[in-house]
Amino acid sequence: MVSLVVESPQRMSASQNVVVSETTRSSIITTTTNNSSSTQKPPTAPPGFISISKKKLLKNLDIINGGQRINAWVDSMRASSPTHLKSLPSLSSQQQLNSWIMEHPSALEMFEKIMEASGGKQIVMFLDYDGTLSPIVDDPDKAFMSSKMRRTVKKVAKCFPTAIVTGRCIDKVYNFVKLAELYYAGSHGMDIKGPAKGFSRHKRVRQSLLYQAASDYLPIIDEVCRQLVEKTKTTPGAIVENHKFCASVHFRCVDEKRWSELVLQIRSVLKEYPTLNLTQGRKVFEIRPMIEWDKGKALEFLLQSLGFGNSNSVFPVYIGDDRTDEDAFKMLRDRGEGFGILVSKYPKDTDASYSLQDPSEVMDFLQRLVEWKQMQPRM
């Protein structure tokens, strides 16, 4: 999958700056206008973006103008589509899966080992919503979680501080989850709230924990969403979602033949908003403020708020299924604390340590976690 930071093609000129990642695992292309001075440095790319090899990057730069650039996006949309992975020849895809599972074993099969590694530290649970607690569905407004999953998450929150970390805005995700005792980090972590008053079970945290990293962007996102709705209305199946501090354009229900048209429409809106990033997730485009904040930063903020900023007595566990969750997986790797679990049936490039196949396996894992906690001697 490729993350591109999009700028207005009209604004690109000989003075454009290009940030080239030297890493080979993932890639980012950042182009930015340099209006004031030829020595001005481009803004630093937000952390956690994937990078591609320099060769691939140069190829992308070659096609930065015109239709071929659109084709690069469409190729990326195809590459991230699970249905295309399914169509790989069975033997090679099975081999790929086997070797990926060796590197990212099932968190259910490794459960005892994981618990052993927690070594009596305070477990803190971070859970993505879509594709993790709820199945991915065609209509994002119908991504309901089962009542069994809700009961399980409720039990988890009784045992450990538990946060929902999602791209959706807090109000929408709360309408699905409906558990006042949880922490919520909405809009990719740009909107953070603690448990409702009287619901906090964990004494270390301030009651009305609230942080909004991108509050200045609220009117811009509103405006962009209105324009995206208008622009994409001729593309059947395209769904624009306003997440308050960020936005999504879902293309799950858009005919593949119309993907390039959709990319053109989105880009034609975003060219007027150089402070917004366009990235691609699972059948969705994400539009986010170009600020140094993501799910990984939200995880760090929450751990700090819980009193574990510089502590080595915490064991965070983050479960998520999407590209944006990688920022949190990477944060855990960098901290050397806890681990990430990627929800995926298919091999993906990830910083997570373990895997689970789908939301039903996530529920089994959470259930085992609760049972494990109940078996522990009370301190």
Ligand SMILES: [Mg+2]
């Ligand atoms: Mg997700």
